[in-house]
Amino acid sequence: MSPRPPYLRVLLTFARNSLVRDMTFRTNFILQCVSAISWTAMNVGFYEIVFRHTRQIGLDSGWGKWEFFVFLATTWVINSLVQAFFMPNCQEFSELIRTGGLDFALLKPIDTQFLVSFQKVEWSSLSNLVVGVGLLAISLTQLTGREHPLALSPWMVLLYLFYVACGVAIMYSVMISLSATSIWLGRNQTLYNFWFYITNFARYPMEIYYRGWGKILYVLFTFIIPVLVVVNVPARLLAQPLTPRPNWEWQLAVFALFAAVGSLLASRVVFQLALRSYRSASS
DSSP, X not given: OOOOOOHHXXXXXXXXXXXXXXXXXXXXXXXXXXXXXXXXXXXXXHHHHHTTTOSXXXXXXXXXXXXXXXHHHHHHHHHHHHHXXXXXXXXXXXXXXXXXXXXXXXXXXSOHHHHHHHSOOOGGGGHHHHHHHXXXXXXXXHHHTSSSOOOOOHHHHHHHHHHHHHHHHHHHHHHHHHHHTHHXXXXXXXXXXHHHHHHGGGGSOGGGGSSTTHHHXXXXXXXXXXXXXXXXXXXXXXXXXXXXXXXXXXXXHHHHHHHHHHHHHHHHXXXXXXXXXXXXXXX
C-alpha cells in the first residue's frame, strides 16, 4: 500500500512555484494588482454615492451603510480566495483535456481532483483580499462605535471565518462541477459564463429577493444552487442586521453548513463520473 501523499506540502509547493512565476513578470503582476484594487475602489465609490440618497438597502432590512459594507467586504474576501486558488485551474481544465495533459494528471500518485484544482495560484487576485479585510475592519469599527455598539466576540469571529470557508467551498463546488462537464462537452465557455451569471446573485443581500418574481430566484439560489448563502450568512454574523425572525437566522446558518458539505459531495460525484467518461487524447 502506497503512503498517503503529503497534500499540504504539495499545495505549498504549487503556491511557491506560482509566486516565482508571477515574480518573473513583475510588471504584469503589479498591473493586475492595481487593476483589481482600482475596480474595488470604484465599487466603494459607487455605493458611497448610493448611500447619499438612501439609509439602507431594502425596506426595513437592517442593511445600512456600514452593515452593507461588511457584506461587500465579505464578498471580496470570498471571491478573491476563489479567484486566486480555483478559477485559473478550472479555466485550464478544458485545455488539459484537449491537449492530453489530463492523461499525465491521472498518472500522478495523488488525487486527480486535488491536482487539477490547486496546481496554480493567482497571487494577484489576493490583492482584493487585502482590500476586503481593510474595508471589513473599517466597517466594524464604525458599527462598534455607535450609540448601540456591536458586541464582537472571538466566537463570532471564528464563526465568521468558518462560514467564509463554507462560502468558498460552495463556490468551488459549482466551479469544479461546471469544469468537469468539459469531459462530456469538449469546451464549455458558455458554462463559465453561466457561472458568472449565477454568482452575481450572491453579491446582494437576500432581502431584495423577497418580493414578486424575486421569490423564485430566492428559492432557486438558496435551496437548489445555494449561492445566496455564500456571503449572506458570514456577513450577518458580524453585521447583525435587524430581523423579525432571529431563529430563522440560525436555521439559515445551519443550512449553509449542510449546503457546503452537500455541494462538495455533489461536485466530487460529478467529477468522478466525468472522469469515468474520459478518453485519453492518445487513444
